[in-house]
Amino acid sequence: MALSDSVRATPRTPERSRPASQRIGSNGSPTPRKRRPDDTKLAVLFLIPAVIGLVVFYFWPLVRGIALSFTSWDLLSPEEFVGIANYQRMLADPIFWNAARVTVYYVILNIGIQTVVALAIAVLMQRLTQSVLVRGILLAPYLVSNVVAALVFLWILDYQLGIGNQVLEWMHLDRIGFFTTENWVIPTIALVNVWRHMGYTALLIFAGLQAIPANFYEAARVDGASELRMFRQITLPLLRPILGLVLIISVIGSFQVFDTVSVTTNGGPVDSSRLLQVYIYQKGFAEFDFGYASTLSVAMLVILVIVTFFQYRITRAGQTDLN
Template identity: 35%
Template sequence: MPALLILAIFRFLPMLEAFYLSFTDYDLISPPRWVGLQNFIDLTQDPLFLKSVQVSLIYVSCSVIPVIPLSLGLAILFNRALLARNFLRSAIFMPVVMPAVVMAVVWTFMYQQDGVMNTILGWVGIDPVPWLRSSSTALWSVIMIGIWRAVPYYMVIFLAGLQAIPRDYYDAAKIDGAGSWATFRYITLPLLKPTMLLVVVMNVIVAMKVFAVPMIMTGGGPGDATRVLPLFIYQTAFEFFDMGKASAMSVVMFAILMAFAFIQVRLFTRKEEQ
């Protein structure tokens, strides 16, 4: 009961309040004024909102797709007997336990003109790159950090899924003469489907909610290159003082995530039925 009470007060009630405020005109000072669907109509005509949705979708697609094979590959690697395996697991997992604010500050220094990244490029004769100062590279710089932090986390989830697969299946495949690729294709991948679904859905939700890194590193710039939807929601609510419109954006983002999760569950379920 205490845990449910905490969830109700700090999670479910704010969600219901945000849903109500999405139908109002509220500037955080005056009482909310009911406007119906006007906030949602305005969003369809707001170029900044549409741009932020586009940036978020690019971030999600370009950060989620590489994470799946990278984290699965590392999980397969660390599922084997390796020298100092536990130490290497802990070292690779460090980005996950690092606070997002600290990580953003460290990477900001690494992306400086004379930072680590440009120093490494200079060793191979490549000119310095304006990582965070150019609209053509800023978003990719943020995406790289998202991948770097997400891969170790989902590696652990995949590793748990791999270790839950009974060894009898692999022993039987070995007796039948199946090679490594056939074993991976016909045993590992099918039995990892529930884990794969969990990783994909969680990864998309986390990527869609990214906020601290673009907020600290770029503030949404240069221009609108890194203004992801959660950052624009924050700016609309607490910088432009339009809580009603910001709540409508939150409802739209929630609907997008729920629709994606439903589609993913249906696709995985249909594949299993076939």
């Protein structure tokens, strides 16, 4: 009697609450565990086109370009291995060093102005309006191709007929050869690209601002902090990872500028706008010196890797203060 009472007193575990391996079927045998479907084959199937494109259009040209940098090849005759002769020639080439100097000057102007203007626009959007229409207007210049933007500004800033110089004359100022004067050509090209890219950069920064909790600003206002102090002590520190990412993307894009220069100045006047990309194109497709052009490309790749590495370390783009 006591045994039966103890059996009745012991609660039975519901069938659904048991692990799958302990469930009992209607015939008394354990119910087999349901296995999750394996999506590995499906994932590989979707990855194959991207991997093929990456290998064909990125890795293979990279390996091929590095190999060509050790050769002399004019596209018509067979490749001739020359070792490091192209690199020795590059180090002694005054045009290469001038192109590198001009490129660095352009990158500093472009990135400095573009980042400051984009940051100001993003903060104003965050504080004053978050309208989708405003964001669309800001993005509109980025949808215009570089060639079209360059041609439009070439006409606007033309020395004789451009409306820009006519406005300067109306203001009793001297006309400026924006694309024909050595001192003005690089700042002009930089400002053209700033106009085209600042809206896109501002939207990237604006997206980063959305991730900053609003209670940080509310607490700072309660403590009597001004807008400038909140910007310095809250916005900038918490926006650092996004700013680091934006700077890395912008610097890489600025080093690769070609179409704006090709359409407007083609490297002139007197090599004052001959950037590295323009010099590489001229050596490869104008002079058919593909070996040396590949050497210049490898040099620019090394420069970009070094600059990106130091940017990533200095800005600590992989870390965030939002905990």
